[in-house]
Amino acid sequence: MLKPIPIKEDLFYVGVNDRTKHLFENLWPLPKGVSYNSYLIKDEKTALFDTVDVCYSDTFFHKLEIALDGKQLDYVVINHMEPDHSGSLGLLKSRFPNVQIIGNKRTADMVQGFHGITDGVKVIADGEELSLGKHQLVFYLTPMVHWPETMMTYEKTSKIIFSGDAFGTFGTLDGGITDAQLYPERYYDEMIRYYSNIVGKFGSPVQKALEKLSTLEINYICSTHGPVWTLPDQIEKVVSIYDKLSRYQGDEGVVIAYGSMYGNTEQMAETVAYELAQQGIREIILHNVSKRSHSYIIRDIFKYKGLIVGSPTYNNKLFPEVEYLLSKVEGRDMKNRYFGYFGSFTWAGAAVKRLAQFAEDTKFEVVGNPVEMKQAMQLDTHDACIALGKAMADRLKQDR
Ligand SMILES: Cc1cc2nc3c(=O)[nH]c(=O)nc-3n(C[C@H](O)[C@H](O)[C@H](O)COP(=O)(O)O)c2cc1C
Ligand SMILES: [Fe+2]
Ligand SMILES: [Fe+2]
Known part of the structure; x- marks a missing residue:
């Protein structure tokens, strides 16, 4: 699918499916594959949320360009620097030289280290806001979920949380993108496997992150892997899975x-x-x-x-x-x-x-x-x- 998939007005899915890799991080089996999710908000300003694994950059850029439809890309928000998401950042910067890269202090250090990029990087602080027009972004630093630079971005108008790896699952998105379009039950075990394999050590930072989000009203969870969660009962379910796992409750x-x-x-x-x-x-x-x-x-x-x-x-x-x-x-x-x-x-x-x-x-x-x-x-x-x-x-x- 080359076309971006609209999740709602002004919000597009431009991520990709990986059905090729055998082992995620060269460690964890991928019998059902994995998706690298990336999202675009089109407003007066345009903002991309994370990129994809560099192996899939070609498909990703096709989708992104169709989604932009001639508009320029103003911002790319980097919630997480692990290369399954930031891998295409260097190429993105060469295609869109004027894009502003948004991250925190620790992100900036990694952007330089992994991609040699120092200009056009906007460092934001915890709680800082950025207006795209109708959409208002708020950045929440959530360190060690599961890297030190990890953060989440909340969009106030439509109540979207771009959560990075949090609430992510293994398993590709086969046709549908949102929980309403697929059988969400198929992803629960893969969410637990993703959490326990990759984030498992960081129960207490995850608890802190959940605490930080607890006052936010959330209509969409847009994580970097797996379905977009939109149904109230599903949002409650995946938050409770994370809460339970990060408390080590069996x-x-x-x-x-x-x-x-x-x-x-x-x-x-x-x-x-x-x-x-x-x-x-x-x-x-x-x-x-x-x-x-x-x-x-x-x-x-x-x-x-x-x-x-x-x-x-x-x-x-x-x-x-x-x-x-x-x-x-x-x-x-x-x-x-x-x-x-x-x-x-x-x-x-x-x-x-x-x-x-x-x-x-x-x-x-x-x-x-x-x-x-x-x-x-x-x-x-x-x-x-x-x-x-x-x-x-x-x-x-x-x-x-
Ligand atoms: C390569 C190898 C090394 C073993 N090393 C020891 C050992 O150091 N000490 C010991 O008491 N038994 C040793 N055993 C015996 C095993 O501990 C065990 O008693 C045997 O494999 C039967 O159990 P199993 O049928 O579950 O494999 C060894 C067995 C194998 C095949
Ligand atoms: Fe990660
Ligand atoms: Fe990831």
């Missing part, structure tokens, strides 16, 4: 993430899961860390309160993929989880000790007794795994 349910080379440690995971189900827990998700990308495991750890990790001993350490997962959990300052663990060995165990250290470092509430298995499952290990499952179920049910 739902009742258990993620069992395990490593296993020959299936013995896996039997421990199966046994714990069996007992959880017997005890009436319905959300039980087993992840084999060697097969499932950490992206999805982290998503589910953000979704559910219960976390159980199991690992064989591998060269006197934890199984490497389990160790990698633990580093991802620690790296996100994950909080408020009930934690259980089990491990195995054949001649000298190390896995369970390392998991105990992890429990201490994260300050998770340890539930049940850790289970350590030698070689393969016997009745005593079976019973200990059942007891671990029961303890986790009991703990979760206390919160009902």
